[in-house]
Amino acid sequence: MGQAEAAKAQRETLDHFIGDLRALRELTGQSYRALAVAIAQQREAAGASPGAAQIAHTTVSDAFRLGRQRVNPVLVREIVQALGLDSDEAEKWRERCVAAMAARPTGMLAGPPVAKPVTSEEFAPQELAPRSRAFFLTPVVIVVAGVLLNSTGKFLNPLLGDVLFFDMIGTAAAGILLGPWWAALVGALFAGIELLKGNVGDALFATTMISSALLWGYGARRWGLADTLPRFLGLSVLVALLTSALAVPITVLYFGGEPGRGFDGLFQSISTVGLNMWVMVGLANLTVSVVDKVLTGAVAFYLARPLKTLLNPSAVIAGSK
Template sequence: MEQDVRAQKASARFNSIVEELRILRESRGVTYRELAARITRQREENGLAPATARIAHTTVADVFRPGRARLNAQLVAEIVRALDGDADTAEEWRARVAQAARLVPESRPTPDAIGASAFIIPSVHRTTPALIVALVTGGLLLNATGKFFNPLLGDVFFVDMVGTAVVALIGGPWLAALVGVLFVVVELLKFQVGGALFAVTMIFAGLIWGYGVRRGWGNTLPRFLAVSAVVAIATSAVAVPITMLYYNGHVDRGLDVLFAHLQEGGLGPWLAVSGTNLTVSLVDKVVTGAIAFLIARLIRALPRVAEQVFTPLR
């Protein structure tokens, strides 16, 4: 009798969630088979083998059955992600189900629950002032380290946005942009106006990387590198006018050969600078993205930090 009462209470807790989930699916006009196919694709995109990623449409359909005494929080999140496409919304649903079941948010997933989020780089959830200061300071130091190594690399690659990318992966777009803003301030305090102008590109980079991660493009290395390529294009669009207008078209000494080659090919100064900057920026931002992704993964691997501090950003 007592067990039946508990089952009824659990069913009541989950019924409202299941009903909202049903309405969401019907509003999107997605069948159970298509939904299962989308979830499978999501899992494969996040590195799961096809055989492991596959989920039956009957398993998906069962989630929408009313009167349930149990509900798989992670599978619900995958369904919402497949329907809505937003990682933050999916995480909110997962947390709701976990709370309804009186489960801790990081409970061990079942085989069907293993999916995209198992490979998602975490973001800061408990954004305490001390944690924000530590994260932003670390980002600034990483950027400064990259800028220090730039001359040692022949002034060819910048590697001065690793910290921005790491903060974007862990803390989101606005903290990543804050790293850029503070770097501008630091350059101005050093009376390096040119450096401050170029540091503005860090703000754009932080926003693009951060929002890319929020849209699910930080789940795997290839996807994050794709966002990094977009960052390269955006930062070049800002850096080229600065080079032409503030530095009179003079590129770093390490880029002279490529710049001269483009000019010999008949390109004018603007096009030559654009081609030089974009070519180097693409390689630089992809390398930067790879380094940042690795650092963020290492941070995720820190046992106590991973369990007590870092969770996917809602």
């Protein structure tokens, strides 16, 4: 840390620190209840029992209250990690919290706390304004890239035998990076493009991207299922089940039960058993969908992983200090 940064850290009050923590949470859109769940999951992953890992959402929200004389630095580190920063960045926030408490005037211990709310003008507007604009541009870039990735997968799939789909990599990656509703926008745009091209059938199938986006997004951002590859692959299997539940009626009702893809051989093999049309289409679709979504999830996970630290909105505040 340089002399200028050291001097800045010495001048920082606890209220200004909490103001930064508030801005960090607002940028990521996490609720206090969601933070409490994420912190409990972190503690369990670190070896704590489920009972000991629990934390009330009121305890979390209290850490964001202005006018405090002290804040638990360990809880601050847990909160920051739950908001998406890595352990190194979270440790820096803990150190800032300790330094801010140490810098308060001695007289504060004897009297009531002096709470000075951090206004938008006081909260480093010169530093945060450009970064905030960059943050709001970031989702647009990721959404456009997601649509292009989905289109690229759809284009390459026939070259690979047209057995799988590979048209949701961008949707899954957007779910990890931005959450459910931005990822759903990727699916909605892709469906709209197919509709404008006159591909009504493809547009109908593309609507499954929206439901998949919501499940991938909520699983990644609210339930912590994108923290590790095995968790995300398990989530992708659930996405495959949901996708099949929506795709089978489209295949049977709109396409007359003809899958019309490279897995016709699988469909024909199942049809020899003499099962009902819905069952045959369901088995064929689900078999392919599970393989496709697991592979899609793996590619999206490793694609989003290096971008998560660079593009995570929480890095906006961390980088301003």
